[in-house]
Amino acid sequence: MADINVQSPILIVGFFALLIIFACRVISNVFFHPLSAVPGPTVGAASDLWLVWRTFTLRKCETLHECLSTYGSVARVAPNKIVVSSQADIKTIYGIGSKCLKSQFYEAWAFGGAPSIFATIDPKDHSMRRSIASRTFAKKSIMQFMPDLTRHAQTLAKRLEALSKQGSESNSTAIDFIQYSRYLALDMLGSSVLDEDFGLLRNGIEHPFVHDLDAAALKLTMSATLHPWLWAVLKRLPIPRWKHLLGGDARLAEYATKTVEHTFHERDQGKDTGITLVSSYAKYEDANGARLSTGHIVGEIASVYFAGTDTTSATMGFTVYQIAMRQDVQSKLRAELVEKAGVDGRIAYDTLENDCPYLNAVISECLRLYTAAPSHLERVVPPGGITLSTGHYLPAGTIVGVQVYSLHRDPAVFPDPELFDPDRWLRASPEMRQALSPWGFGSRICLGMHLAHIQLQLALAVLVGNFHVTLPEGFDHEKMRMKNFWLVFPIGRKAEIAVKKLEEGGKGVTVCA
Incomplete structure (x- = not known):
């Protein structure tokens, strides 16, 4: 009893001491911080906890957009964080040459401990990695794989037709298009970038790493967002399911290791491994003739597994949802595709790219509303600070970023910004085209943007060109509300549609190289 009586006052004093320290820090952050003159919510200026809470309630983008709408194009959203919505x-x-480097947020995005082009902060390291990868991801290189890419698109059409017939027989017509978009993305990645034949659409079954993609997305975002001490506690929780989830990124690294080792073996046997990404890294030699280690390349390949699938599939899910709701858009798009396909129903990719303005308008509008990673991309202000266009001076060490979500919803550039209106891109102003930034900015712009755009074009062509797309009976639109946890997704985690093969005599569309 004596020990308890002695310890109780100590605990109470300790608690109040921590409370006083926290209160003093809050007061200092709000009133005396170098960024105190930047407008923003007081609760955000007081502590990082507010923004962390908004992130984990899946409302970060909307919250930052509300701040920018309330306080102007520059807002302080955490003690040392500024979000911007000005072009x-x-x-x-x-910009190229900017000394604003990536923040520590990105360091967590390593797979199996191996860093990647996305995670690296050092500009020289990034430049070396990008110079290698750009050979594979260049539009000209991707076009060499067009026969395989169009084949996968046609396989998607066959899979959807089979599913629609099964649905008619069982009176169950709901198809989760996000699932099949993910299969399509992985199959296309395999053929064009990874030198792998996954056969997910052909076989209609998913690879085990499909679930590891979700696990990695959750784990990496959490570790990048939470305070290190809190993450150190959480990752040690002895819960089997939790421990398995935390291993998702390591399992992706294991899959990547097999891919890399296979390519290394073929290289050592003197076989030409082509221009796939693994091959580009396997062939690389620096000025001294040194090659990259397996571990170095594994990080790159694992990040491609991750970044090249969930991003495109989520955007595709939202796209087909809009197409299913907007029959006017669907009819107009189908009419364009059928006209360009001609009497034989065949349409070359070059036609989709250069002679289908409405198809590309639909894609632009979906990328505007449903950018895969729409929140601000954090950068650290360099020594000497920077001055924003608004006149706000940001000292060295400030974390700043432009939020694409807000750029895409600027009513001065996009009237009625929440309306899905592909026609706006048929009369697009220079300001609209400049504001559309789904792939990021500067030297860090998404390497896979050409492949992703091709996937969207081919998938929409075979879907709308061959099927009438509707929403299942009794569809709950609430499930398609967009949420964001670094990447966007519908709150229901699915994008269910019903497809019906166009009637006999109607022109189907076959995409070809």
């Missing part, structure tokens, strides 16, 4: 500041923060 005028993109060059200062992200």
Whole structure:
């Protein structure tokens, strides 16, 4: 009893001491911080906890957009974080030659401990990695794989037709298009970038790493967002299911290791491994003739597994949802595709790219509303600070970023910004085209943007060109509300549609190289 009586006052004093320290820090952050003159919510200026809470309630983008709508194009959303929605500041923060480097947020995005082009902060390291990868991801290189890419698109059409017939027989017509978009993305990645034949659409079954993609997305975002001490506690929780989830990124690294080792073996046997990404890294030699280690390349390949699938499939899910709701858009798109396909129903990719303005308008509008990673891309202000277009001076060490979500919803550039309106892109102003930034900015712009755009074009062509797309009976639109946890997704985790093969005599569309 004596020990308890002695310890109780100590605990109470300790608690109040921590409370006083926290209160003093809050007061200092709000009133005396170098960023105190930047407008923003007081609760955000007081502590990082507010923004962390908004992130984990899946409302970060909307919250930051509300701040920018309330306080102007620059808002302070955490003690040392500034979010911006001005096009005028993109060059200062992200432009080639900018000394604003990535924040520590990105360091967590390593697979199996191996860093990647996305995670690396050092500009020289990034430049070396990008120079290698750009050979594979260049539009000209991707076009060499067009026969395989169009074949996968046609396989998607066959799979959807089979599913629609099964649905008619069982009175169950709901198809989760996000699932099949993910299969399509992985099959296309395999053929064009990874030198792998996954056969997911052909076989109609998913590879085990499909679930590891979800696990990695959750784990990596959590570890990048939470305070290190909290993450150190959480990752040690002895819960079997939790421990398995935390291993998702390591399992992706294991799959990547097999791919890399296979390519290394073929290289050592003197076989030509082509221009796939693994091959580009396997062939690389620095000025001294040194080659990259297996571990170095594994990080790159694992990140491609991750970044090249969930991003495109989520955007595709939202796209087909809009197409299913908007029969006017669907009819107009189908009419364009059928006209360009001609009497034989065949349409070359070059036609989709250069002679189908409405198809590309639909894609632009979906990328505007449903950018896969729409929140601000954090950068650290360099020594000497920077001055924004608004006149706000940001001292060295400030974390700043432009939020694409807000750029895409600027009513001065996009009237009625929440309306899905592909026609706006048929009369697009220079300001609209400049504001559309789904792939990021500057030297860090998404390497896979050409492949992703091709996937969207081919998938929409075979879907709308061959099927009438509707929503299942009794569809719950609430399930398609967009949420964001670094990447966007519908709150229901699915994008269910019903497809019906166009009637006999109607022109189907076959995409070809």
